[in-house]
Amino acid sequence: RPTVAGLDPARIETVRAREAARFTAARPRTQAALQAGAAPWLNGVPMHWMRDWPSPFPLVVAEAKGARLTDIDGHVLDDFCLGDTGSMFGHAPPAVARAIRAQAGRGLTYMLPSEAALKAGALMTERFGPFLWQVTLSATDANRHALRIARAITGRRRVLVFNGCYHGTLEDTMVELSNGRTVPRQGLVGQGFDLTEGAVCVEFNDLDAVEAALAQGDVAAILTEPVMTNSCMVLPEPGFLEGLRALADRHGALLIIDETHTQSSGLGGYTRVHGLKPDLFVIGKCVAGGMPTALWGMTEAVAARFRAYDAARAPGHSGMGTTLAGNPMQFACLAATLEEVATEAAFARMDAGAQRLVDGLSRAIAAAGLPWHAIRVGARVEFICAPGPLRNGTEAAEAHHPVVESVVHLGLLNRGCLIAPFHNMMLVSPVTTRRQIDRLVAAFTDIVTDLKDDSR
Numbered sequence: 354r355p356t357v358a359g360l361d362p363a364r365i366e367t368v369r370a371r372e373a374a375r376f377t378a379a380r381p382r383t384q385a386a387l388q389a390g391a392a393p394w395l396n397g398v399p400m401h402w403m404r405d406w407p408s409p410f411p412l413v414v415a416e417a418k419g420a421r422l423t424d425i426d427g428h429v430l431d432d433f434c435l436g437d438t439g440s441m442f443g444h445a446p447p448a449v450a451r452a453i454r455a456q457a458g459r460g461l462t463y464m465l466p467s468e469a470a471l472k473a474g475a476l477m478t479e480r481f482g483p484f485l486w487q488v489t490l491s492a493t494d495a496n497r498h499a500l501r502i503a504r505a506i507t508g509r510r511r512v513l514v515f516n517g518c519y520h521g522t523l524e525d526t527m528v529e530l531s532n533g534r535t536v537p538r539q540g541l542v543g544q545g546f547d548l549t550e551g552a553v554c555v556e557f558n559d560l561d562a563v564e565a566a567l568a569q570g571d572v573a574a575i576l577t578e579p580v581m582t583n584s585c586m587v588l589p590e591p592g593f594l595e596g597l598r599a600l601a602d603r604h605g606a607l608l609i610i611d612e613t614h615t616q617s618s619g620l621g622g623y624t625r626v627h628g629l630k631p632d633l634f635v636i637g638k639c640v641a642g643g644m645p646t647a648l649w650g651m652t653e654a655v656a657a658r659f660r661a662y663d664a665a666r667a668p669g670h671s672g673m674g675t676t677l678a679g680n681p682m683q684f685a686c687l688a689a690t691l692e693e694v695a696t697e698a699a700f701a702r703m704d705a706g707a708q709r710l711v712d713g714l715s716r717a718i719a720a721a722g723l724p725w726h727a728i729r730v731g732a733r734v735e736f737i738c739a740p741g742p743l744r745n746g747t748e749a750a751e752a753h754h755p756v757v758e759s760v761v762h763l764g765l766l767n768r769g770c771l772i773a774p775f776h777n778m779m780l781v782s783p784v785t786t787r788r789q790i791d792r793l794v795a796a797f798t799d800i801v802t803d804l805k806d807d808s809r
């Protein structure tokens with residue numbers, strides 16, 4: 354009989370129905386609250402991604418502390434989603450909560466620097482390298498602005514991105530490969546202009562394709578994560594990232610490294626851990642401990658070119674910036690996170706915990722005899738319902754089995770473990786305990802054994 358990711362489709366459906374009923378039966382208060390209060394929001398949620406969880410309806414959260422989250426029915430969950438990286442250092446780290454309380458008495462936004470801003474700049478450079486920084490509210494905006502600088506100083510229009518990439522809802526990057534051609538990504542809402550004029554897409558780990566695209570002479574920048582974390586998890590093959598650097602230089606393009614997710618790699622992100630040399634550097638999500646903050650930085654060489662461009666450009670709006678960006682709350686939280694939360698000791702704990710998790714998941718997969726694998730990038734762990742390693746976005750798309758994955762997610766949730774909805778991602782924070790990790794491994798083992806075995 355045909356299988357899906359090594360499993361019987363009928364068995365998947367049986368387990369799904371049972372797990373969905375179990376989730377629903379355990380949450381009478383949540384159902385009543387949603388019934389009473391969800392209607393004013395479009396389709397019942399304040400942000401449409403909240404409908405993408407595998408449960409019949411979303412959790413309603415009472416509170417989150419450390420690596421635990423409590424819903425309004427009183428279920429205490431071990432949180433390995435951590436806001437899809439926004440809370441990678443744990444929910445409301447005490448040092449960040451203190452910084453928020455202190456700043457709350459001094460104003461929330463005034464479009465001027467604070468002393469904390471000056472301190473945070475020095476901390477950013479010390480941590481991530483000698484970049485000249487700007488702050489935004491989201492990594493989406495940081496990428497948007499970095500790309501504008503690249504276009505400005507090269508006078509070229511295209512961004513080169515990799516098939517299956519994600520850099521936020523930045524239109525310019527919303528392309529994919531279809532039969533070897535760059536096309537707009539499927540499913541975009543209201544896409545009113547042709548994205549392929551500003552972007553070219555090739556496969557990750559394919560330097561020949563990168564070189565062919567760059568040879569056209571119209572690429573302003575390569576924008577990439579060092580590891581593709583939004584397409585399952587695709588690691589760079591040896592020499593690939595160095596190859597990008599060399600090809601960008603040879604063809605007059607810039608290299609933008611997006612560390613929004615791969616900052617899980619360790620102190621200073623993948624860039625510092627692996628000695629990468631980007632022209633522009635982007636980071637966001639948890640960098641300020643969960644306060645909406647992202648930063649983009651450029652090398653002194655890029656800054657010099659930009660200053661010359663800026664001095665010569667026509668007066669008028671730059672097309673960059675948002676009103677609330679650079680508010681003092683961001684800097685208070687950024688400084689507190691860099692100084693007291695995202696420390697070397699914190700990364701050491703995250704790394705050890707994530708290794709324990711990936712080992713446990715790998716054992717469970719082997720014991721169930723499934724053709725799957727587990728992989729990690731620092732504190733970031735993923736199980737993938739296909740053999741690995743994956744080499745590019747096309748392989749990652751083929752490895753993605755939403756029907757199987759959503760049952761595993763829901764089964765984990767019913768066993769007290771929350772993992773990220775859009776991918777099979779689990780984050781280990783500095784406050785995640787070994788016991789929580791072992792519980793997740795046990796829950797995963799239980800659900801995959803159950804999916805495999807219909808005699809139970």
Ligand code: PMP
Binds near residue numbers: 491519583611613637
């Ligand atoms: N870059 C990468 C690599 C991301 O994964 C994401 C979000 N998943 C973003 C940028 C955008 O972050 P945000 O949604 O906070 O703007």
